[in-house]
Each structure stands twice: as structure tokens, then as C-alpha cells.
Amino acid sequence: MxxxxxxxxxxxxxxxxxxxxxxxxxxxxxxxxxxxxxxxxxxxxxxxxxxxxxxxxxxxxxxxxxxxxxxxxxxxxxxxxxxxxxxxxxxxxxxxxxxxxxxxxxxxxxxxxxxxxxxxxxxxxxxxxxxxxxxxxxxxxxxxxxxxxxxxxxxxxxxxxxxxxxxxxxxxxxxxxxxxxxxxxxxxxxxxxxxxxxxTHPPLEDSVEELRRVIVETLEHGGNVVIPSFALERTQEVLYILFRLWKERKIPRTKIFLDSPLAVQATRIFERYTERFPEPARKLFRKKEDPFDFELLEYTLTKAASKKIAEEEGVIIIAGSGMCTGGRVLYHLRANLPRPESSIVFVGYQAEGTLGRAILEGAPVVEILGSMVPVRAGIWRIEGLSxxxxxxxxxxxxxxxxxxxxxxxxxxxxxxxxxxxxxxxxxxxxxxxxxxxxxxx
Ligand SMILES: [Zn+2]
Known part of the structure; x- marks a missing residue:
């Protein structure tokens, strides 16, 4: 053969x-x-x-x-x-x-x-x-x-x-x-x-703690936390982790935007398969607690709703694409990369040649949607969520x-x-x- x-x-x-x-x-x-x-x-x-x-x-x-x-x-x-x-x-x-x-x-x-x-x-x-x-x-x-x-x-x-x-x-x-x-x-x-x-990946709990610290510090300084995220699995995991951190009062009360129509659709699929999750998550969903639909979380489906996020300060924005090659995350990067008080948190693999990889590797200026954007925000890679x-x-x-x-x-x-x-x-x-x-x- x-x-x-x-x-x-x-x-x-x-x-x-x-x-x-x-x-x-x-x-x-x-x-x-x-x-x-x-x-x-x-x-x-x-x-x-x-x-x-x-x-x-x-x-x-x-x-x-x-x-x-x-x-x-x-x-x-x-x-x-x-x-x-x-x-x-x-x-x-x-x-x-x-x-x-x-x-x-x-x-x-x-x-x-x-x-x-x-x-x-x-x-x-x-x-x-x-x-x-x-x-x-x-x-x-x-x-x-x-x-x-x-x-x-x-x-x-x-x-x-x-x-x-x-x-x-x-x-x-x-x-x-x-x-x-x-x-x-x-x-x-x-x-x-x-x-x-x-x-070698660090343990998940170390990564959750790192994410918590970045969120707390960024929000304290009035910046936004932008999380470029893959629509599938990573987004749902990030929501699950944010829900847990909020329930345990480890992050302040703030708005969390899921600004990706694809991720929203994917999340709807996950909701149909909660019985396939590992036991702790399965139990949580059985108790009718819903990490995909809680009071801090807002799904922005329309372009108008997405644009309005720019008026917010001190919020968490999850948007695709995961490697910043397109999608709504580009608008949030253009707005937040020049702000030293904001943070960009990468939670997934950034392939060679992608905007995400360039930012992660320390490019001082990147081109986004035709404009040259200086990188002054905090750049984080949280590897244990891989x-x-x-x-x-x-x-x-x-x-x-x-x-x-x-x-x-x-x-x-x-x-x-x-x-x-x-x-x-x-x-x-x-x-x-x-x-x-x-x-x-
Ligand atoms: Zn894969």
C-alpha cells in the first residue's frame, strides 16, 4: 500500500x-x-x-x-x-x-x-x-x-x-x-x-492564574483585554474559565464581549454536547449554571453592536480570528495595540506569517486594515490553554x-x-x- x-x-x-x-x-x-x-x-x-x-x-x-x-x-x-x-x-x-x-x-x-x-x-x-x-x-x-x-x-x-x-x-x-x-x-x-x-506546556492552573493576573492589572489601569481566539473550543474554554474566575470573585465585575458570529455559532453547538464534557464541567451544566450565558457576557452579533464596543473602557473582548488573519479582532487590535494600558492575550498557536505571530514576536509597528499601528499594549502568550x-x-x-x-x-x-x-x-x-x-x- x-x-x-x-x-x-x-x-x-x-x-x-x-x-x-x-x-x-x-x-x-x-x-x-x-x-x-x-x-x-x-x-x-x-x-x-x-x-x-x-x-x-x-x-x-x-x-x-x-x-x-x-x-x-x-x-x-x-x-x-x-x-x-x-x-x-x-x-x-x-x-x-x-x-x-x-x-x-x-x-x-x-x-x-x-x-x-x-x-x-x-x-x-x-x-x-x-x-x-x-x-x-x-x-x-x-x-x-x-x-x-x-x-x-x-x-x-x-x-x-x-x-x-x-x-x-x-x-x-x-x-x-x-x-x-x-x-x-x-x-x-x-x-x-x-x-x-x-x-513543554505549563500546567493549566498556572495559565489560568496568569490570565487572571493580566485581567486584574489591565482593568485596574483602565485598559481593555483583547483575546484573539479560535471560534472552536478555545473560545468556549476561555468563557468557562472567565465564568469560574468571576464566580470565585477572582476577577472584577466587567463586561465580557464575545465578538465573533462564528464563535457564537460554535458555542451553540457546544451547548448541545455538554454531556460529552469531562465531569466537573458536565456537573456545572447539569446544575443549570451556564458559562456560555451569564450576566457579564454579551454576544455581539451585528456589525453595529461590534462597533459600539470601541466606546467601552475596561472590558474583556474575545474576537476572531484566532491568528488575527481577519475578522473583527482586527478592529479591536487597531484600537488597543497603541494603548499601553491595554493587553493582548494570545491563547493559541500563531502560525508563521500571521499578524498574531508578528505581534507575539515583538514587531514595534504592524499594518492593520491599511494603517500602520504602533504596538504599545502589553503582549501576553498564555501557553497552558493550548x-x-x-x-x-x-x-x-x-x-x-x-x-x-x-x-x-x-x-x-x-x-x-x-x-x-x-x-x-x-x-x-x-x-x-x-x-x-x-x-x-
Ligand atoms: Zn486542530
Whole structure:
């Protein structure tokens, strides 16, 4: 059988792996490239396979860098079925429709709303964790809890007498709204994400304390706290943490704006799956306490409501996009970056080439919506809220799979290199594939 690395090879985004067995051809993810212009250019490159010959599309989770090119795949002839977990299907609906609307506003759109609807029609086989699906003669797939975001899975594939494990994105441990990642079965081949392959995250409680301190100090000085946040999972976690801090009287009473229509839609999905949360959060929701709807929290759906936030002082603003590549957060950054009393708090990964990364790396001036904006606000990175496993978790997880061969994907070069060195020191055969490389398994 053959495996082709159609994306997330030597970079974090664009996850897409093409597996050809004797009778069945399948894709694991079909994600969009995001970040640097030369990466985004890859979104228009031909796929290294014919979409019409792909029988199955396995979607590990709802992030755009894992499913954002599915409408293009369908537009270019994919006739097979998409498989994912039940929550991932709901998330895909929101994410693909939003992506398609953004595409339609751009020159050289990758796809249209119509294409996204066709894509959603194809994603029709819904599974639960632990369920096994027959994909063809001797080819089976099983989804397991990846602990990354709601519905996220890693996938075990049995084919030609071998076990392959695709990690998808693996979660951090001790997160409030997702369980810890499950361990993989013993595998022959492991395709492993490496986002934080070179880092160790601080414990979540340290990060919550850091966030609390930044909020208290910023509000004391009359500044605003701007939290660029991914619509999925991170936003809901931040709301959960703010709710807890407020209930425990650890932060002052202040307005909290959720200024992202996409995040609001995502939060509505989370409200349907509170029974899947870890016990403490599940209990809280059962008591009818609602961290997604409490008195400090205001959802700003319209543009007018969003603009009015500029009149406020001493508030918390959660807005997307998470890497500041677009969306309403740009307006809040333009207003708050020049203010020394305000704080910008990054709670998620900032890819190379994004505005978020530039701010985080200390750029003194950045260009936002056509104007040059000086950076005088406090800039914070709170790492323990990450949705990704760190090096220790990744290595521990790989040891459980104990594979003959490891392919490292979904990482920037230094992270891939550091993780490869660690895994090799445990005696594993590790390869970092190039974009479009094909290997025989
Ligand atoms: Zn992800």
C-alpha cells in the first residue's frame, strides 16, 4: 500500500494524507493551508491524486486546516463518502459555510457556498468513538478520542494486515471541556502531529492564574483585554474559565464581549454536547449554571453592536480570528495595540506569517486594515490553554503505539526536528516527509 503526504508536510496546516490499498483509496483529512502567502498558494495546486478515484474521506476534526479544502475536493470530482464523528459533522457545517462565504468575497475563490453545501451532503457517515467502519475488503477504520476539540478523533486504520494510526491533532491534558486524549493501539505505522514537538506546556492552573493576573492589572489601569481566539473550543474554554474566575470573585465585575458570529455559532453547538464534557464541567451544566450565558457576557452579533464596543473602557473582548488573519479582532487590535494600558492575550498557536505571530514576536509597528499601528499594549502568550499536546504527551503517546515507522507531520521545521530527535533517542525509525512525497508501507 502507498501513502502520499498531500499536506501538513513540513508545515502545520493543510493536513491531507492519501492512502492507496489494493481495493480502496482513502483520504485522511483535506485541510486548507493557512499563514504565509507561499503556503496559501498551495491551496490552488493540483491534488497529487484524482479526487474522482477517492472512495472515502475520513475527517479527524472540524478545524479548517483539516477540512477546509473538502468543497474543492468535491468540486473536482470526489464522489465518495465523508466519515466523521457526530459533533464534527455539526462543526463542519458551521466552518465550511463560513469559509465559503469568506471565499466568495475574495478574488480567485477556491469554492462557493454551493460547493460547501455539496461537500456537506457527502459527509454522511457519522460515527462515535470506538465504532469500527468497514471501508472495503480488509480495510477498516476506527475513531478514538483525540482530546483536542469537541468531536476530534485520531484514526486507526487496518489494511493489508497492518495497523496505521493517524493522530489528527492530539489534545493537551487536563482541559476543562474535552477529555484527555485516549491512548493509541499498538501500530505498525504512526503518522503523528508535531505542532508543539519542541515545547513543554505549563500546567493549566498556572495559565489560568496568569490570565487572571493580566485581567486584574489591565482593568485596574483602565485598559481593555483583547483575546484573539479560535471560534472552536478555545473560545468556549476561555468563557468557562472567565465564568469560574468571576464566580470565585477572582476577577472584577466587567463586561465580557464575545465578538465573533462564528464563535457564537460554535458555542451553540457546544451547548448541545455538554454531556460529552469531562465531569466537573458536565456537573456545572447539569446544575443549570451556564458559562456560555451569564450576566457579564454579551454576544455581539451585528456589525453595529461590534462597533459600539470601541466606546467601552475596561472590558474583556474575545474576537476572531484566532491568528488575527481577519475578522473583527482586527478592529479591536487597531484600537488597543497603541494603548499601553491595554493587553493582548494570545491563547493559541500563531502560525508563521500571521499578524498574531508578528505581534507575539515583538514587531514595534504592524499594518492593520491599511494603517500602520504602533504596538504599545502589553503582549501576553498564555501557553497552558493550548489545544495541542506538548512534547512530553506526544512522546508518551507514541511509545504506546510503539510503531515500526513514524512519520512526523503538522509541525514547523524546528518542532519536527526536535520531536524527531526525541523519538529517535527511543530507538524509533522517524521520517519527516516532504510535501507530495509518496512512501510504500
Ligand atoms: Zn486542530
Amino acid at each position: 502507498r501513502l502520499t503526504f498531500a499536506g501538513a508536510a513540513g508545515t502545520v496546516t493543510g493536513s491531507c494524507f492519501f492512502l492507496e490499498t489494493k481495493g480502496t483509496k482513502l483520504l485522511v483529512d483535506c485541510g486548507m493551508f493557512q499563514g504565509l502567502p507561499e503556503l496559501e498558494a498551495k491551496n490552488t495546486e493540483p491534488f497529487p491524486f484524482d479526487p474522482a478515484e477517492v472512495d472515502w474521506l475520513i475527517i479527524t476534526h472540524g478545524h479548517l486546516d483539516h477540512l477546509g479544502l473538502v468543497p474543492r475536493l468535491v468540486r473536482e470530482g470526489f464522489q465518495g463518502r465523508g466519515i466523521c464523528t457526530v459533533p464534527t459533522r455539526d462543526i463542519a457545517q458551521v466552518m465550511l459555510m463560513d469559509a465559503a462565504r469568506i471565499q466568495e468575497e475574495e478574488d480567485g475563490a477556491l469554492y462557493t457556498v454551493e460547493d460547501a453545501l455539496d461537500a456537506l451532503d457527502r459527509i454522511s457517515l457519522l460515527v462515535e468513538y470506538g465504532e469500527e467502519v468497514e471501508l472495503g475488503k480488509g480495510v477498516k477504520a476506527k475513531f478514538h478520542d483525540a482530546g483536542h476539540i469537541l468531536g476530534a478523533a485520531f484514526v486507526e486504520i487496518q489494511a493489508e494486515g497492518k495497523t496505521l494510526v493517524f493522530s489528527g491533532d492530539l489534545g493537551n491534558r487536563g482541559k476543562p471541556l474535552v477529555e484527555d486524549p485516549s491512548y493509541p493501539p499498538k501500530a505498525d505505522v504512526l503518522v503523528l502531529e508535531s505542532t508543539y514537538g519542541d515545547r 489545544a495541542h499536546a506538548d512534547q512530553g504527551i506526544l512522546v508518551d503517546w507514541a511509545l504506546h503505539a510503539d510503531p515500526r515507522q513514524i512519520f512526523l507531520v503538522h509541525g514547523e521545521p524546528h518542532a519536527l526536528g526536535a520531536l524527531a530527535t526525541r523519538l529517535a533517542s527511543h530507538g524509533y525509525s522517524v521520517h519527516i516527509p516532504a510535501w507530495h512525497e509518496t512512501v510504500e508501507l
